[in-house]
Amino acid sequence: MFESAEIGHKLTKTEYDESVPQLRAELLDTQFELLEQRRFAVVVLINGIDGAGKGETVNLLNEWMDPRHIETWALDEPTCEEAERARMWRFWRALPPKGKIGVLFGNWYTEPIRGRVGREVKKAELDQQLDAINRFEAMLAHEGVLLIKLWFHLSKKGQHERLRMLEKDPRTRWRVTERDWHYYEQYDRYRAVAEHVLRRTSTGLAPWQIVDGADPAYRALYVGRTLRETLRSRLDAEREHWRPRLSSPPLPPALGSENLLNTLVLDQPLDKKTYREQLETLQGRLAMLVRDVRFAERSLVLVFEGGDAAGKGGAIRRVTAALDARRYRIVPIAAPTDEEAAQPYLWRFWRRAPPRGQVVIFDRSWYGRVLVERVEGFCSEADWMRAYSEINDFEEQLVEAGSVVVKFWLSVSKDEQLARFKAREAQPHKRFKITEEDWRNREKWDDYERAVCDMVDRTSSEKAPWTLVEADNKYYARIKVLRTLCERLEQALE
Amino acid sequence: MFESAEIGHKLTKTEYDESVPQLRAELLDTQFELLEQRRFAVVVLINGIDGAGKGETVNLLNEWMDPRHIETWALDEPTCEEAERARMWRFWRALPPKGKIGVLFGNWYTEPIRGRVGREVKKAELDQQLDAINRFEAMLAHEGVLLIKLWFHLSKKGQHERLRMLEKDPRTRWRVTERDWHYYEQYDRYRAVAEHVLRRTSTGLAPWQIVDGADPAYRALYVGRTLRETLRSRLDAEREHWRPRLSSPPLPPALGSENLLNTLVLDQPLDKKTYREQLETLQGRLAMLVRDVRFAERSLVLVFEGGDAAGKGGAIRRVTAALDARRYRIVPIAAPTDEEAAQPYLWRFWRRAPPRGQVVIFDRSWYGRVLVERVEGFCSEADWMRAYSEINDFEEQLVEAGSVVVKFWLSVSKDEQLARFKAREAQPHKRFKITEEDWRNREKWDDYERAVCDMVDRTSSEKAPWTLVEADNKYYARIKVLRTLCERLEQALE
Numbered sequence: 001m002f003e004s005a006e007i008g009h010k011l012t013k014t015e016y017d018e019s020v021p022q023l024r025a026e027l028l029d030t031q032f033e034l035l036e037q038r039r040f041a042v043v044v045l046i047n048g049i050d051g052a053g054k055g056e057t058v059n060l061l062n063e064w065m066d067p068r069h070i071e072t073w074a075l076d077e078p079t080c081e082e083a084e085r086a087r088m089w090r091f092w093r094a095l096p097p098k099g100k101i102g103v104l105f106g107n108w109y110t111e112p113i114r115g116r117v118g119r120e121v122k123k124a125e126l127d128q129q130l131d132a133i134n135r136f137e138a139m140l141a142h143e144g145v146l147l148i149k150l151w152f153h154l155s156k157k158g159q160h161e162r163l164r165m166l167e168k169d170p171r172t173r174w175r176v177t178e179r180d181w182h183y184y185e186q187y188d189r190y191r192a193v194a195e196h197v198l199r200r201t202s203t204g205l206a207p208w209q210i211v212d213g214a215d216p217a218y219r220a221l222y223v224g225r226t227l228r229e230t231l232r233s234r235l236d237a238e239r240e241h242w243r244p245r246l247s248s249p250p251l252p253p254a255l256g257s258e259n260l261l262n263t264l265v266l267d268q269p270l271d272k273k274t275y276r277e278q279l280e281t282l283q284g285r286l287a288m289l290v291r292d293v294r295f296a297e298r299s300l301v302l303v304f305e306g307g308d309a310a311g312k313g314g315a316i317r318r319v320t321a322a323l324d325a326r327r328y329r330i331v332p333i334a335a336p337t338d339e340e341a342a343q344p345y346l347w348r349f350w351r352r353a354p355p356r357g358q359v360v361i362f363d364r365s366w367y368g369r370v371l372v373e374r375v376e377g378f379c380s381e382a383d384w385m386r387a388y389s390e391i392n393d394f395e396e397q398l399v400e401a402g403s404v405v406v407k408f409w410l411s412v413s414k415d416e417q418l419a420r421f422k423a424r425e426a427q428p429h430k431r432f433k434i435t436e437e438d439w440r441n442r443e444k445w446d447d448y449e450r451a452v453c454d455m456v457d458r459t460s461s462e463k464a465p466w467t468l469v470e471a472d473n474k475y476y477a478r479i480k481v482l483r484t485l486c487e488r489l490e491q492a493l494e
Numbered sequence: 495m496f497e498s499a500e501i502g503h504k505l506t507k508t509e510y511d512e513s514v515p516q517l518r519a520e521l522l523d524t525q526f527e528l529l530e531q532r533r534f535a536v537v538v539l540i541n542g543i544d545g546a547g548k549g550e551t552v553n554l555l556n557e558w559m560d561p562r563h564i565e566t567w568a569l570d571e572p573t574c575e576e577a578e579r580a581r582m583w584r585f586w587r588a589l590p591p592k593g594k595i596g597v598l599f600g601n602w603y604t605e606p607i608r609g610r611v612g613r614e615v616k617k618a619e620l621d622q623q624l625d626a627i628n629r630f631e632a633m634l635a636h637e638g639v640l641l642i643k644l645w646f647h648l649s650k651k652g653q654h655e656r657l658r659m660l661e662k663d664p665r666t667r668w669r670v671t672e673r674d675w676h677y678y679e680q681y682d683r684y685r686a687v688a689e690h691v692l693r694r695t696s697t698g699l700a701p702w703q704i705v706d707g708a709d710p711a712y713r714a715l716y717v718g719r720t721l722r723e724t725l726r727s728r729l730d731a732e733r734e735h736w737r738p739r740l741s742s743p744p745l746p747p748a749l750g751s752e753n754l755l756n757t758l759v760l761d762q763p764l765d766k767k768t769y770r771e772q773l774e775t776l777q778g779r780l781a782m783l784v785r786d787v788r789f790a791e792r793s794l795v796l797v798f799e800g801g802d803a804a805g806k807g808g809a810i811r812r813v814t815a816a817l818d819a820r821r822y823r824i825v826p827i828a829a830p831t832d833e834e835a836a837q838p839y840l841w842r843f844w845r846r847a848p849p850r851g852q853v854v855i856f857d858r859s860w861y862g863r864v865l866v867e868r869v870e871g872f873c874s875e876a877d878w879m880r881a882y883s884e885i886n887d888f889e890e891q892l893v894e895a896g897s898v899v900v901k902f903w904l905s906v907s908k909d910e911q912l913a914r915f916k917a918r919e920a921q922p923h924k925r926f927k928i929t930e931e932d933w934r935n936r937e938k939w940d941d942y943e944r945a946v947c948d949m950v951d952r953t954s955s956e957k958a959p960w961t962l963v964e965a966d967n968k969y970y971a972r973i974k975v976l977r978t979l980c981e982r983l984e985q986a987l988e
Contacts, residue, residue, distance in 0.1 A: 025923070032925035055818060062819045067811065068857055074820035080574040105820060317561065324549060325556045326568035326599060337833050363562055429519070431526035 001195045005212040006155035009222075016217040023224050024064045030231040031065050031101070038099035038342075039238045040144040042231065046105045047113075048152030049190070050183055051162050052213025057152070057223050058103055064224060071096055075106035084355040086401035087111075088136070092350040095145070097342035108133055109197065116193045117186060126193075130200045132393065139390045141205035142383070143344035146234050149206060150223060151198060152213040156187045251385075251454060259453045260468065266413045267472040275475035282482040283322035289489045290323055290359065298492065299354040299403045302361040302485070305371070306410030307448065308438045309420040311474050315410065316361055318478045319485065328359035333368060345369060345387075346394055353398065366391055370455045375447045388458040395464040404492045405464040408481055409452060410471040414445060495689050499706040500649035503716075510711040517718050518558045524725040525559050525595070532593035532836075533732045534638040536725065540599045541607075542646030543684070544677055545656050546707025551646070551717050552597055558718060565590055569600035578849040580895035581605075582630070586844040589639070591836035602627055603691065610687045611680060620687075624694045626887065633884045635699035636877070637838035640728050643700060644717060645692060646707040650681045745879075745948060753947045754962065760907045761966040769969035776976040777816035783983045784817055784853065792986065793848040793897045796855040796979070799865070800904030801942065802932045803914040805968050809904065810855055812972045813979065822853035827862060839863060839881075840888055847892065860885055864949045869941045882952040889958040898986045899958040902975055903946060904965040908939060 034042065046054050062070055073094045082090040088108065096102035112129045115121035121129070137147055154162070163180055166172045183190070202208045209226050213219050289295065302319070304312040320328060331352050340348040346366060354360040369391070374384040395405050412420070421439075424432040441448070460466040467484045471477035528536065540548050556564055567588045576584040582602065590596035606623045609615035615623070631641055648656070657674055660666045677684070696702045703720050707713050783789065796813070798806040814822060825846050834842040840860060848854040863885070868878040889899050906914070915933075918926040935942070954960040961978045965971035 028925060029923060032923075055820070058819045059815075059817075063811065063815050066807075067814050067819070068807070068824040068826040070819070071823060072819035103819065313560070313562070317557065320561050321553075321557050323553075325552045325561070325564070325566035325597065326549070329565060330562040332562040337831065339831050339833050429523060429526075431522060 001198055002153050002155075002191065002210060005151075005153035005210040006158070007212060008155070008158060008214045009212045009218045010215045011217040011221060013217070016221060019221055020064075023221065023228065026228050026232075027061075027065050027224060030228060030235060031069060033235050034101070034231065035069055035099045037235065037238055040146055040234065041096045041098050041342075042101040042146045042148065043096065043140065044101065044103045044227075045107050045109065045147070045149045046103060046152070047107070047109050047150070048211070048213065049154040049159065050180065051159060052152035052154040052211070053216060053219050054105065054152045054213075056216065057211075057220055058105070060220050061103075061223065061227070065101075069099070070101045070103060072103040073105065075104065075110075081355065085353050086397040086403075088397055089350060089353055089401075092347060095343060095347065097339065098144070099342070108136065109201075113190075113193055113197055116197075117190050126197075127200065130197060133201055134203060135389065135393055137201070137203065137206045139346075139386070139393075140344060142386060145344065146230065147206040148227065148230055149201075149208045150211055150226070151194070151208050152211045152219070154213045156184075156191075158214045159184055159187060259449065260456055261411055261449050261452060264411055264468060264470050266411055266416070266470045268470045268476040270473055270476040270479060272475065275479060278479050279318065279482070282479065282486060283318070285486045286319070286322040286482060286489070289486060289493065290327060292493055294493045295489075296357045297402060299356055300359040300489070301354065301398055301403045301405045302359065303365045303367065303405070303407040304361065304363050304410065305365060305367050305408065306469075306471065307412055307417060308441055309417050309424070310410035310412045310471050311477055312363055312410055314474060315408070315469075315478050315481045316363060318482060319361065322482075323359060327357070328361060329354070330361045330363060333362065333364040346390065349394070354403065356402065366394065367455060367459075370459075371448065371451050374451050375444055388455075391459055392461055392464075395459075395461065399463045404488055406485055406488050407460075407464060407466050408469050408484070409456065409466055410469045410477060412471045414442075416472040417442065495692055496647050496649075496685065496704060499645075499647035499704040500652070501706060502649070502652060502708045503706045503712045504709045505711040505715060507711070510715060513715055514558075514718075517715065517722065520722050520726075521555075521559050521718060524722060524729060525563060527729050528595070528725060529563055529593045531729065531732055534640055534728065535590045535592050535836075536595040536640045536642065537590065537634065538595065538597045538721075539601050539603065539641070539643045540597060540646070541601070541603050541644070542705070542707065543648040543653065543681075544674065545653060546646035546648040546705070547710060547713050548599065548646045548707075550710060551705075551714055552599070554714050555597075555717065555721070559595075563593070564595045564597060566597040567599065569598065569604075575849065579847050580891040580897075582891055583844060583847055586841060589837060589841065591833065592638070593836070602630065603695075607684075607687055607691055610691075611684050620691075621694065624691060627695055628697060629883065629887055631695070631697065631700045633840075633880070633887075634838060636880060639838065640724065641700040642721065642724055643695075643702045644705055644720070645688070645702050646705045646713070648707045650678075650685070652708045653678055653681060753943065754950055755905055755943050755946060758905055758962060758964050760905055760910070760964045762964045762970040764967055764970040764973060766969065769973060772973050773812065773976070776973065776980060777812070779980045780813070780816040780976060780983070783980060783987065784821060786987055788987045789983075790851045791896060793850055794853040794983070795848065795892055795897045795899045796853065797859045797861070797899070797901040798855065798857050798904065799859060799861050799902065800963075800965065801906055801911060802935055803911050803918070804904035804906045804965050805971055806857055806904055808968060809902070809963075809972050809975045810857060812976060813855065816976075817853060821851070822855060823848070824855045824857060827856065827858040840884065843888070848897065850896065860888065861949060861953075864953075865942065865945050868945050869938055882949075885953055886955055886958075889953075889955065893957045898982055900979055900982050901958060901960050902963050902978070903950065903960055904963045904971060906965045908936075910966040911936065 034040075046058060048054055058072060062072070071094075075090055075094065078090055082093075091104070091108055094102060094104060112121065112126055112133070116123070116126045141147060163176055163184060166176045198208045198210075211219050211222055211226075290300070304316055306312050316330065320330070329352070336348055349362070349366045352360055352362075369379065369387040370384050373379045374381075398405055421434050421442075424434050456466045456468070467480070469477050469480050528534075540552060542548055552566060556566070565588075569584055569588065572584055576587075585598070585602055588596060588598060606615065606620055606627070610617070610620045635641060657670055657678060660670045692702045692704075705713050705716055705720075784794070798810055800806050810824065814824070823846070830842055843856070843860045846854055846856075860881075863873065863881040864878045867873045868875075892899055915928050915936075918928050950960045950962070961974070963971050963974050
């Protein structure tokens with residue numbers, strides 16, 4: 001894989017000087033068009049061998065292009081706020097919006113490679129991490145992000161020469177430390193691990209580009225041209241409204257009339273008196289659980305989904321009544337802000353990932369992708385089909401970082417919904433108003449039912465299972481929500 | 495000040511039960527209207543004596559109102575990311591957008607009071623801090639934020655009773671620690687400091703409300719009603735497009751024709767060869783300064799302002815060429831995003847405040863308020879008049895936190911601007927296009943000149959002075975920028 005990059009390509013000064021002016025002008029043009037189109041973001045990953053010119057090349061690109069629209073991130077040690085959240089949180093924070101370029105030194109490849117070279121990570125674990133990376137990058141690519149992955153290479157001989165040269169010159173001697181020689185000794189292992197990583201993660205959607213780093217002029221031109229070509233071809237494609245192709249077999253039609261929802265008995269009995277008693281007990285139990293010292297190291301992510309008037313708001317209030325207001329945040333999902341709309345759809349949820357000891361409650365959530373966006377045709381079939389596994393990956397990462405993820409689907413019957421709509425319309429308070437949209441959604445009842453069943457089938461995982469809540473009786477629904485929550489938390493804290 | 499709140503008001507259960515339902519309904523209505531209007535944000539500050547029911551009352555409010563649109567913050571110890579920035583950064587992070595309510599436990603009063611009670615802060619220092627708080631709150635109020643400041647009070651006797659009661663009951667004994675008794679012993683001092691603080695910061699725009707915290711029913715109703723009244727009267731006023739009144743005497747007309755700008759000799763000589771030599775030296779000097787270990791504890795905030803085609807972009811590129819791309823961010827100021835537009839105008843700049851060791855370069859800045867917004871009438875005279883001192887406060891806080899703030903006004907003559915416009919129009923690259931707006935701005939040359947002179951007069955402080963850059967000769971301008979920058983940094987690091 002690295003053979004061509006170990007040739008030690010060189011350029012003469014004349015060749016370099018002749019090529020640069022035009023390259024710079026073209027790079028600026030593509031960058032300007034990127035900014036004007038605002039149809040996709042560019043993420044440049046910078047990895048490779050120490051001393052192969054990573055920093056120098058990026059600095060040069062910033063000189064050649066307009067640095068006002070490039071953000072360069074050095075993601076080394078996580079800050080305390082980053083360390084409290086899922087591993088990928090910091091990279092989501094660094095994603096550039098549409099129209100901009102983000103350059104990531106220290107990215108999702110850094111830790112896996114370092115860990116495997118240092119033997120803290122087993123081969124099988126590494127491969128698992130690489131699979132996760134492939135899925136993550138495929139998601140970015142399908143969301144429109146243009147990924148440019150650059151590996152700066154240097155042969156063992158080249159590395160040796162570089163270190164010797166630096167040591168020889170009294171002005172640069174200080175730059176060579178023991179650690180550099182230690183790394184040099186690990187060169188073969190590092191190269192082998194890197195080769196494996198690059199092979200496994202060089203995909204059609206996000207291939208690696210290997211840069212021969214021996215000669216500053218050569219590597220600069222190589223990287224500049226790679227950027228220009230990649231950007232140019234994507235910009236041209238965008239003008240013809242290109243989308244990454246993703247063929248997915250359609251879902252098989254439902255067979256038989258029974259499904260997860262219509263086999264539920266939605267009107268479960270529970271009288272007001274019993275409700276009040278149980279509510280108090282369960283709220284007390286929940287309050288204790290969240291104050292438990294063991295919860296200080298965990299966090300809680302609650303998802304409430306359900307049809308209009310299914311009682312999500314009421315259920316959420318019965319949960320928060322048990323919590324200290326300083327401990328939780330509720331995130332009501334409405335239309336995305338323009339900063340959110342300039343990012344992959346999961347970004348707005350990632351940014352609300354809780355730190356340790358905190359509770360985040362999503363009133364509607366990322367499942368909008370496979371519910372309303374699917375039913376209303378706001379995204380293509382391919383988009384919502386891939387969303388199932390993207391969502392599973394997202395939740396898995398939350399769980400791995402210590403979050404307890406609890407998801408509720410509140411199910412009301414068509415009759416009960418109608419009764420609630422009418423009751424609301426009779427209310428003088430406009431805060432309970434029923435909109436045209438609510439009536440329109442109701443007409444698509446069967447489509448939503450189908451979407452919900454598919455959603456539950458495809459995203460109810462062992463670590464983040466769905467709980468279907470029979471919600472025609474509000475009392476019953478709220479108690480079921482609270483009880484499930486307590487049980488899941490107890491399980492997790494044990 | 496606290497006399498009325500030490501009476502020990504009590505409500506019977508009947509009084510309470512009779513009042514709550516209507517109060518809840520009205521609170522919900524005001525909250526809904528707040529959300530629908532989306533014209534202002536509400537910030538509720540929660541301070542007071544321990545045990546006076548702060549937490550309980552806020553939890554209750556969250557039950558009574560719709561908790562989805564209330565964000566409650568417990569700002570205790572700063573996180574590492576907060577500790578790296580100016581003291582107020584964390585509070586800016588917590589500000590709610592228009593339409594929402596933010597509840598801040600642990601706010602800008604916490605440290606000043608604590609510090610003075612513990613005698614780490616001298617009386618004069620405290621008063622300085624309180625003046626700064628008054629200016630900050632006035633700014634929030636003028637930006638439309640509705641501030642509700644609640645002090646939960648408890649008499650010394652009440653505090654004593656409370657602690658004894660808790661200790662008596664075996665189920666609550668654990669809640670009373672030695673620290674509580676220690677605080678109790680400091681009660682008189684704490685009360686005296688608090689009284690001073692509240693007196694100094696109870697302003698017409700943001701008065702304190704003292705809550706007698708002895709009786710849970712009384713304080714809940716009192717706080718609920720305060721919130722309802724304050725919100726209701728503001729909502730009604732907003733419907734008539736109310737703005738906080740702020741009368742400011744108009745600026746005196748300019749006397750004589752000489753001003754800061756037209757007395758500059760804009761076309762300073764510097765030939766290309768000398769430029770090249772000096773550029774290299776200065777860039778080397780700057781590179782060393784930013785790599786200096788002492789800079790790791792500081793940060794750099796650069797502001798570039800200037801007319802169209804004054805050469806801001808070119809000057810910025812000569813600065814960044816000396817820096818490692820991982821060290822700096824450039825923030826080009828265009829129209830605010832909708833998240834930014836829902837906040838006070840300084841919010842979008844606060845969010846970009848650099849952590850230690852970093853450089854942030856603003857290509858146009860908060861000075862837009864007193865330049866384009868003034869000249870184009872995007873804000874009222876009262877708004878831009880108050881902006882001068884708000885901006886001075888902002889920069890002072892950056893400087894106090896270790897930032898070096900360097901501000902450049904790049905000045906070109908009317909003739910030189912015309913020449914540059916024409917040169918750009920002749921360029922085939924559309925990235926250099928001249929827009930209608932550029933020509934329109936040019937027509938308002940004199941207004942802008944006046945605005946710039948006022949700006950420099952009123953915001954050139956010792957700690958954050960303006961540097962006027964004669965920019966008809968680009969070479970000269972860039973060298974002056976780099977030299978000034980190096981000198982300011984050297985001064986700061988000494």
